[in-house]
Amino acid sequence: MTDSPWHILGAGAIGCLFAAKLQRGGVPVTLLLRTSPAAATLPVVVASGGNSSELALPAAGVGDRGYIAQLLVTTKAPDVVTAVMSVSDRLDRNSRVVLLANGMGFAAELQRQLPGMDIYSGTTTEGAYRIGPQRVCHAGHGRTLVGQPGLTQPPDWFAPWAEALGECCWEPNIEQALWEKLAVNCAINPLTALHRCNNGELLRNENLADEVDRLCGEISRVSDAAGFTAVSQALRGTVNRVITATADNRSSMLQDVLAGRPTEIDYITGHLVATARRYGVPVPCNEELLLQIRGLESRRDGPDPVQR
Numbered sequence: 001m002t003d004s005p006w007h008i009l010g011a012g013a014i015g016c017l018f019a020a021k022l023q024r025g026g027v028p029v030t031l032l033l034r035t036s037p038a039a040a041t042l043p044v045v046v047a048s049g050g051n052s053s054e055l056a057l058p059a060a061g062v063g064d065r066g067y068i069a070q071l072l073v074t075t076k077a078p079d080v081v082t083a084v085m086s087v088s089d090r091l092d093r094n095s096r097v098v099l100l101a102n103g104m105g106f107a108a109e110l111q112r113q114l115p116g117m118d119i120y121s122g123t124t125t126e127g128a129y130r131i132g133p134q135r136v137c138h139a140g141h142g143r144t145l146v147g148q149p150g151l152t153q154p155p156d157w158f159a160p161w162a163e164a165l166g167e168c169c170w171e172p173n174i175e176q177a178l179w180e181k182l183a184v185n186c187a188i189n190p191l192t193a194l195h196r197c198n199n200g201e202l203l204r205n206e207n208l209a210d211e212v213d214r215l216c217g218e219i220s221r222v223s224d225a226a227g228f229t230a231v232s233q234a235l236r237g238t239v240n241r242v243i244t245a246t247a248d249n250r251s252s253m254l255q256d257v258l259a260g261r262p263t264e265i266d267y268i269t270g271h272l273v274a275t276a277r278r279y280g281v282p283v284p285c286n287e288e289l290l291l292q293i294r295g296l297e298s299r300r301d302g303p304d305p306v307q308r
Contacts, residue, residue, distance in 0.1 A: 004069035005030045013128040015074035025164020036061030048138035071097045077267035080106040103267025122146040143167040147174025189253035190289040200247025218283040225279035265293040
């Protein structure tokens with residue numbers, strides 16, 4: 001199985017970036033597209049720092065036949081389960097699946113659909129956006145964490161990944177890492193989407209800064225209740241650092257709203273609110289934001305792409 005290619009489901013910015021990095025690092029990949037491509041390979045272009053490189057990567061359709069031993073999923077959060085189920089007849093319990101999507105909740109949904117499946121979760125701070133079909137701008141280098149709850153040591157397949165991707169580490173406490181990113185996203189993304197502003201405005205605007213404070217207070221209480229005390233204690237400082245470092249950026253949720261696409265709100269704030277209710281923690285500010293973003297989505301008029 002170690003020589004089997006990693007099929008990459010979701011040929012958007014992150015999917016193409018990781019495909020290129022893995023392939024260059026000696027880890028074979030195959031892009032999985034919604035329809036079978038006309039050619040056996042597709043050109044993938046990655047631009048970074050004024051330079052660009054092109055790779056011809058193997059490609060196939062989700063409806064094609066053939067066993068999938070290793071699957072990397074880089075779709076938007078709402079599409080994870082549907083996308084994996086579209087190739088479930090090509091998987092078995094020996095297949096390994098890595099989920100690299102924003103938010104939380106979809107891994108548990110998928111495990112219920114495919115009990116016994118070998119599922120891993122990842123989170124990355126790599127910055128990338130699409131500039132055309134299979135054309136990606138690598139806007140910022142970041143760190144990728146991968147893990148599986150209860151698995152403290154990395155499996156054999158991970159070493160080639162770490163070498164190919166560079167800043168890629170096995171995270172024994174992946175649930176805390178995922179929760180930390182979720183907590184930060186809850187404090188930033190919905191506000192920027194609602195107020196149509198770059199991240200930095202959340203600190204520059206006094207009213208928005210107060211909103212961030214209120215959200216962080218609620219998120220910290222939920223984090224404590226859920227057992228993520230370390231995240232709770234550092235949350236406000238972490239959020240401030242992220243806002244400062246990404247001051248000129250538009251959050252992915254704002255980009256989705258502006259483009260008329262569905263957002264990942266149900267797997268970000270929605271997951272936080274569901275967790276809060278499970279522990280009996282009131283989160284009125286987060287609940288209101290959840291309703292407001294859902295309201296924006298209900299008025300949207302645009303396509304439903306699955307790539308990110």
